[in-house]
Amino acid sequence: MRCAPGTATLLTGPSGSGKSTVLRVLNGLANHLDHATITGEADLGGLDATTADLALLGQRVGTVFQNPRNQFFTATVVEELAFGRCNEGQDPQRILNAVEQAAERTQITSFLAMKIGELSGGQQQRVACGAAIAGGPEVVLLDEPTSNLAAEDIEALRRLLLDLKAAGTTLLIAEHRVYYLRDIVDQVAVLNQGQLTRVQTTQEFFAQSDAQRRAAGLRSLTRPVLTPAHDQARDRPGTTGVQLRNVRFGYGDRPVLNIDELDLPAGCVTALMGPCGAGKSTLARVVAGLATVERGGTVSMHGRPCRPRDLMSRSAMVMQDVYRQLFTVSVRDEVTAGTRCAESADPDSILAALDLEDYAHRHPMSLSGGQKQRVVIGAALAADADIYIFDEPTSGVDYHHLQAIAGLLRDLANRGVVVLVITHDAELVAACAQRVLTLSPIYDPDTRNHLTVTDVRPETRDVDAFQSAYPERTIT
Template identity: 50%
Template structure:
């Protein structure tokens, strides 16, 4: 920052503790004593383990704490000249645009076009200005083709792209991005990188909270490493991406360079005998084709990565496999040679959804693990052991929705592990998790496969594929899989 220039963001000695329950008792979780400044035209990376305080720090900058999430805020938080705690929350759009870890939680409308226009309209911009901003934001993010779509019918990756478009459409001086690469394909991550570079060049201050790090090389000006609610270490971008492997692993960070892996082989044709086999599976939404699969097999006792570009139908296929949807007439799904209808597929399988918030129903973490099991089955589950393996020890009494995004992801995985199912589908299970948790999730999936289950992981995460996948089935953009190996 040049001498005399005002920072876009100034945080001085700030802390926040969340209020719990109707009594408003203050929790230990949050952040404390954090200080930093952001200059216009710079990128700041927040990194550290899930639950270390990164999302709370972002919420401090857009006013969601303490005005939406109740609790006690201390210290000074100033964004674009506004004192955030005293600014009306509806004014936040003038200074910040936010992409949430779960983008759907930040939407105000039910249609892509309306969502992109919302920020400008809410701030009183005229029609011509709003239209120009929407067109520019849609073109920049590659969502022009989605402008006529509803938000509810988008894939996770498409939702992420729309959220970014909405964040930049009102042209705020500060952008806050919480795990923006989660659920994005390699192509979409490349587009995200270009967008961040363009927004930086336009003079915006950008804060990125991320676990997937390699795509930010040569973009980041400063790095704030969080541990247990505090900023423990600070780096400039060059020194951070020059960290040696031992230091990187000690800090619990993911790769600083992109994985360079050979693709796992396609499942062998003979895998269908004991595993899952799909024939003539076709599906569409309101006349729009989504899936066209001649045949594909997912072997038992193996981990198969289901990959493909955003919007190609991966999550739809996962829903069909586990009985939440049915293919068009003529489609057939067999498990160990036996044809299964939707109800039987639902009984035989368990899915960890992309948006795990939709799967949390209990009022405690411990209760969530065994939810749906009968008394005898629940008693046989080592709840404390499962939670400890997934770094959730000590959280048994917490409400599931009070956890961080990565913690909720691992809690639903713990619930899946407690179920005695023959097919396990995990949809982007490592979005929002760091290296140690990725390795723990990979190990638990391996244990499921070793026990004889069919394990299918829907993912764009190259590090996860490298860590555990035995086979890969790729759904191409044209949504047609011709044989067991699925080629582009």
Template identity: 50%
Template sequence: MNATESQAGSVTLEDVSFSYTTNGSGASPYGPAPARRAAPGTTAVLRQIDLEIAPGTLTLLCGASGSGKSSILRLINGLIPHFHSGSLHGRVEVGRVDMPRAALADSGRVTSTVFQNPRTQFFTSDVRGELAFRGENYGVDPEEIERRIRRAAGQLGISHLLGRRLSQLSGGELQRVACAQALVAGTPVILLDEPTSNLSPQAVQDMTGILARLKADGHTIVVAEHRLHFLRGLADQVVLIREGRIARRWTGEEFFALGDAERRDLGLRTLETPPACDAVPLRAHAGDDAQTPPASARGLVLEDVRFSYGRRRVLDIDRLCFPAGCVSALVGVNGAGKSTLARILCGLADPERGGRIALDGRRAGTRARLASSSLVMQDVHRQLFSASVRSEVVLGLDPGRAREVDVDALLAGFDLAAESERHPLSLSGGQKQRLAIAAAIAKGARLHILDEPTSGVDHRRLEEIAAALRSLARGGAIVIVITHDAELIEACADRIVKLRRLDPGGAASPQAEVIRPPAATATRRIADAAGRRKDA
């Protein structure tokens, strides 16, 4: 990258304040009509932001979910005010481009973005077409587009996905495609919003290498993240955002030298590389009585469960048990079939003929599993339908169950009380995640499945979610957490179940295995606990 291109990578935010416009309609086909139509107004999200980012550096934005990190990225890439309307004051420049006044097409020549939810940035149906889309729109030579695609796919380890449809990919695979899209663009500034949220530990390590190469090539990188450890040695400056303001600044060296106590006081995730998910030490959790047995020794049992997408088999499980009364962490690499297994368990899909699923000792068909389960999806945007946060919590519940739910207590427990009248889709990614969990708890299901529930949350919210899951398990529910988050596993898991990706040449043996604690130990512990309850 030459000197002129390097200068194009400078970013300046000077005395910037921004408030989103709210139309006040409260309209939703799924929720009750609002008692009155709210007047249009604004929601202030950023206040007096002053930020200088030098070309060729990496800046980390950290802070609680909903603090304004994503809004800063939207300022830099021009989505504010061109796509997200509102009241903007101050100066925003990328290189020589005045972003609020430039056309979005011109903004796209200087910045590229990896969104927190990659599905929202895709325009085509297949991986290769998606990676070529941007260059084709800017009239880049087809041979150059293909060269960039091959290079980016190789760097991100997704060459084997180039012929696949986006609808067939896991959340982690979609995240890597979105990152490859930014690499193919070759813009001087690259913005990443929670780029590791759905990635396995190995993929997170790969992300570190990718960012290091981009930085070495002279790109300016801005990352908004809750996972922080992978940026040690890469971040040049770290900015803590709190309630729309810059609260603290550090150099990268100063930040990663923070003590653990100070880091926790700031509400931040670990600064040290956590262990692999299948090696997390399980322990008794604070607030739990180790002598209190699970409310039930029963659970969910799978036998001969197999599932394929066309000719590609993704699940081949001989036998697997998820006991009631404990939290089972389901881990494995991206594409191992974890989300597919979740869909089968909660009744959104059926295994191939011959597969058997039993709930509490009785065979459970599709309808029974649907009625008995709740699912917090990896892409939480797809399950929020109501007109307000409050109505979302009890949406779909029968009147008797809805009356039993203490909505105020649930919202307060997830720090959403102040957002109770907002539209769910206006929340930040982390707030949406917590709302979906609150709604799942309100359902009072027998089986709770959560797919990456901490993908967009800070340390304090992670602890709240872990406490909620432990409470569900203590009440006798079957709790399954699909996660790549070692901090969450340490905070709440009783068991770790590892799902291996099937070898195209033959099935893994076994594909699913209880590795921590060993299956026999887990079964004996639960049986002993049930015996103690019976004797009591």
């Protein structure tokens, strides 16, 4: 495979096919950190990436990891963007100019003084992009760069990639969500089980029919679109499921949630969408009992107010950062490690449904990002819970596994439990959600979150129509 200088290449294929490994060979981590056995050549503009000094590679290559939290070295955004050039001992004014330029290009100028840990997953993804380009590398490697991004942030990333390419930067993008790259990449390389199966022109790749791309396990080649259901008249308040009343929550003096009334009904899949930083993951923590609301607010289950510890005992949650939820030495042990397992749960059938049966005895940390995601989902599915919360469950997941996860979420809802899915993934919403909540952030301490609800027609493909055509019903 050859990537000419100043071109963009899409690297795609099923989860676990070796996409991240290719990037780690090129940035030197496979050799210096993983101590991998590497044969052949990986030429990076005359530099052999398999043997070159890591510091020298770091000056040539910028990388956005699949999980950006794994690449941060500092506490604040401005320090992270300055880190590489500071290590090189560059002039402070030159560093400051580069930081400001990278922040402006990635639209994170307003974050510069903030602590990285205070940012949402999508905002951290943008910081990772800023850090990757702040050093002015010749090559930028991006591993699932849209996994935590909302639609408007994906569009901003698309513009950034076009800008980098126009400036002569060589781009290699490992990605499952491919539609936004149609007018950016010059070629597409497809991997399967560690083998390069084909290299196509952009025109050839995006000319595939839906049947062809599904058979190949590829996500949508066009922007996914949702269509609202025709029946939008009914509200769903009641005493079945989770009820939130007068919920207020913030971090220090920064309010995040101010919701008068919200119902999460049992027996259906509810998708929670909205811009990065709106408070979606915080709302999930409140529902799961991991965060305590201010005095006067209540979270009830089936009409009965619950204390946070009661909610925790009744909840199963897949966090946005699944690395925080892997504890055991094998995949099978991970699925059965919970203190409570549903009597009907069969670990082997769960692993089979998630295409993990061949990895049952592998260490979870040896798997790809998408495979880790499915392991944690399997552990949640095995739990005997009343509330199931999934935060970005399809990041790093290909088409076949997305459909498998969607089917399992529908099966969960059919048990009569509460299923809340926090996602930016319109393909997942189309595949499994009956209801969509859209949460907006609080821009002023005295205002409430604007929250809309709509019913969704399943298996639809028009996100713009969904965002503009459905009759919004403001509920708080």
